[in-house]
Amino acid sequence: MSRLTPFEKDLRFVRQFARAVTSDQFLGDEIAAAALSNFDYASLEGLSDRERQVAVFRAFYDAWRSAPAESGVAFSNRSVLAARPFTAEPPRQLVLLVDVIGIDSSKAAALLDIDSDEAKRMLAEERKLIAATQISGAALVVEDEPVIALEVAATLEMIGLDVVATARNAEDAVRLAHQHKPDVVMADYDLGAGRTGLDAVRDITSELPVIAIFLTAYPDDVLSGSDYDPTFILTKPFEERALRAAIVHGLSMPRAGIIK
Incomplete structure (x- = not known):
């Protein structure tokens, strides 16, 4: 894999956040591209890594939040039925940034331009609300290691989901997804020989309106910046709190049908 430039890493991070907020990979990517379409990258020269990432994120964040819902912006990807205005409140944004995407709370506060102490208070309160939801x-579990599959399934069941099937390879995952029509697909990247979990999720999400949560020990291998990256990515070993946050937020968002 080619090494990403600093600017490409910043854009990848923005897309991660947009996907998480919308719970939609294609819509999130389109929103990120639209929000930063006029951004002057030359203005970032000389900034530190943190300053640069904050500047890119703020430009995206402010452009998306200030765009009126009735603007009629059209997105080209046919799997996206409608562009959605920015609706997530700051406490939910903090949970997505800290618990799901995995950055520290002080950096999340800087990105959202919130006082650090206030951000900690918001984060704690939103975590309580999510825990009580x-x-x-x-759910469908896609994992080739039987012991890990059982552990993931047990965690999903404890959270409240009904695990309807477990697949050990990409082909079975696609077949079982069409058979059971799950709300959530929890997939590992490495399925041993053959196609990856990413291949399976790509096929499933092109056919069914599921919430895809990716589990991997190598997030940089998954976040390739190619035409398909997962909506939610959790790094092994994952925390139940992160998984619950992704599921609660994903289930709270409208899931569009698929255009053929």
């Missing part, structure tokens, strides 16, 4: 729905 009742979850229901069906």
Whole structure:
């Protein structure tokens, strides 16, 4: 894999956040591209890594939040039925940044331009709300290691989901997804020989309106910047709090049908 430039890393981070907020990979990527379409990257020369990332994120964040819902901006990807205005409140944004994406709370506060102490208070309160949220729905686990598959399934069941099937390879994952129509697909990247979990999730999400959560020990291998990156990515070993946050937020968002 080619090494990403600093600017490409910043853009990848913005896309991660947009996907998490919308719970939609294609819509998130389109929103990120639209929000930064007129951004002057030359203005970042000489900034530190942190300053540069904050500057890129703020430009994206402010452009998205200030765009009126009735602007009628059209997105080209046919799997996206409608562009959605920015609706996530700051406490939920903090949870997505800290618990799901995995940055520290002080950096999340800087990105959102929130006082650090206030950000910690918001984060704690939103975590309590998410922990108290009742979850229901069906889940498919895609994992080739039986012991890990059992552990993941047990965690999903404890959270409140009904694990309807487990697949050990990409082909079975696609077949079982069409058979059971799950709400959530929890997939590992490395499925041994053959196609990857990313291949399976790509095929499933092109056909079914599921929430895809990716589990990997190598997030940089998954976040390649190619035409398909997962909506939610959790790094092994994952925390239940992060998984619950991704599921609660994903289930709270409208899931569009698929255009053929």
